[in-house]
Amino acid sequence: MTKMLTYTLNALLLATLLFSCGGPTADTVTSASESPEAVSSEPALDILEEHEMEKDVIKATAEASPEHIQDKKLPEPEVLDPTPTSKPKVSPAPPSKPASDATRTEAPVVNPKTPASSEPVVQTASAPIPDKPEVPTHDVWNTLLQQHVNKAGNVNYAAFKKDESRLDAYLAELAENAPTTDWTRREGMAYWINAYNAATIKMILKNWPVKSIMDLHGGKPWDVKWIKLGEKTYSLNNIEHDILRPRYKDPNIHFAVNCAAASCPPIPNMAFTPSNLTGLMESRARNFIRNPAYNTIGETVAVSKIFDWYAEDFGDLRDYLNKYAATQIPEGTTIGFREYDWGLNKQ
Secondary structure, three states: OHHHHHHHHHHHHHHHHHHHOOOOOHHHHHHHHHOHHHOOHHHHHHHHHHHHHHHHHHHHHHHHOHHHOOOOOOOOOOOOOOOOOOOOOOOOOOOOOOOOOOOOOOOOOOOOOOOOOOOOOOOOOOOOOOOOOOOOOOHHHHHHHHHHEOOOOOEOHHHHHHOHHHHHHHHHHHHHOOOOOOOOHHHHHHHHHHHHHHHHHHHHHHOOOOOEHHHOHHHOHHHOOOEEEOOEEEOHHHHHHHHHHHHHOOHHHHHOOOOOEOOOOOOOOOOOOOOOHHHHHHHHHHHHHHOOOOOEEOOOEEEOOHHHHOHHHHOOHHHHHHHHOOOOOOOOOOEEEOOOOOEEOEO
């Protein structure tokens, strides 16, 4: 009975050992337990002893020298994210001039689309966008006219000469703010009329004293290009005949611009502005046509030479004059033209 129990225990130990080592299947172990005579007791004990010894050796050698273990592998240790004990290493920044702690700043932002280079890329401020030209108020010009031009339109050039620097400042303002396409019609007209009149007075002051504008530039002062406005340089004729007349097509322009002559429609002692443009041009035309110093309208009709020089702008001259004349001109009336006085329009 004791021998049978010993064989049974040995068979069970052997089956357990072989199963853990990938040995015989459960069917084989069952067969061995059913036939204890087929299993030798001594080999089973040897295997058991070797297995126990091998476990001891594996444990001892794993603690002492893991490299001695060849056939048996211990389970791989679980790998955890290491916690750094010091700051991670940082790649060195691009070479640049050393900066002291007091002046140390953040590294410049580099555009990723910019090709890499050995020099650091430093962002610079973009060029400022030029300011949009402003519509001048014409306040300076208005003050000068009120101070140096009387209600009759005669100019005190001697006093104006002392204020020439202020006139220069106004012309500079016009030069820096030339009209653009988004200006209104009235803003543009006021600008060009004031520019013409201010430039005419400036020409007289530059050559002061002078008896007549016709004494300047060989009798052709209106052809000289010297008026800088925006990116272009103009003559008086450019302003009147290339801009004002063809662009705005208003015959009353002829009573707004002044050529510094005694027979020229008098310059008003106020500046043209977008707000007063329409009314002021109407009043200038009416006052000029009704003024006997410039036109005679009665039993005989003799009007300014301007109506002859620029007949195309006025259309039917009798109809145009009757719009503003105090006395209506009958049909069939002959309209004559008066001589033009080129003497200076001075006080």
